[in-house]
Amino acid sequence: MTSSDARPSGCTPFEEELVNAMKNYADSADAPAFDAPGIVRRTRRRRTVGIAAVTAALVVAGASTALASMSGGDGVRGSVASSGAARSGKDTVVVVGKPGDSFTIDFAGLDLVFAKQLLLKSRLELGTVGRADPEGCKPGSVIAADPHSPALVPVGGTVNLTLCSR
Known part of the structure; x- marks a missing residue:
């Protein structure tokens, strides 16, 4: 081969x-x-x-x-002014949410800028801003909120504020 x-x-x-x-x-x-x-x-x-x-x-x-x-937390809680001149009562406290699932915001003594921030964080709308001249309030601070405690404001609702004009 x-x-x-x-x-x-x-x-x-x-x-x-x-x-x-x-x-x-x-x-x-x-x-x-x-x-x-x-x-x-x-x-x-x-x-x-x-x-x-x-x-x-x-x-x-x-x-x-x-x-x-x-x-009463959720981190959305205003504070009373340290001067002691601001009134803290139920006319500055707003209850937000629905029955059984709510939180409060105390606007007493806060300025308008901080109050707007709290409203935005709480998913609320700012309505009218009025002025009043009661005795012993700090100028430009919140002295009343409407609707206030014990009324319940739903999320997305409107809150009217009254400021001290002194």
């Missing part, structure tokens, strides 16, 4: 040896073992732990919001 003669397999001896070596290697290698049920269990466990963590965070956030609203 010469190199020009055709081989019955159509391959050279080197090619035949190479093919046989690859077949032996492929037949001897073990297939990897996958623990499919274990992978599914780990994935479900991780998902459950993640959902539990998110739920716990939401519960904590809800509890802190509930505590803040029970204490």
Whole structure:
């Protein structure tokens, strides 16, 4: 046989040896073992732990919001002027929300700019701004709000303020 003669397999001896070596290697290698049920269990466990963590965070956030609203909080609470000249009474306190889910804002002694910020933060609209001249008030401070406590102002409602004109 010469190199020009055709081989019955159509391959050279080197090619035949190479093919046989690859077949032996492929037949001897073990297939990897996958623990499919274990992978599914780990994935479900991780998902459950993640959902539990998110739920716990939401519960904590809800509890802190509930505590803040029970204490009259929500961070929306005006303060009385330190001069002591501002009257703090129910005519400057606005109750916002709905029955059972409300918070209060005390506008007594606040200036108009800060009162507007509190209204905006509380999602309320500023109505008319009136002026009055009672005894012993700080000029430009809020001396009355309408509607005031015990009336309930819904979110998105309008509040009218009266300022000291002295």
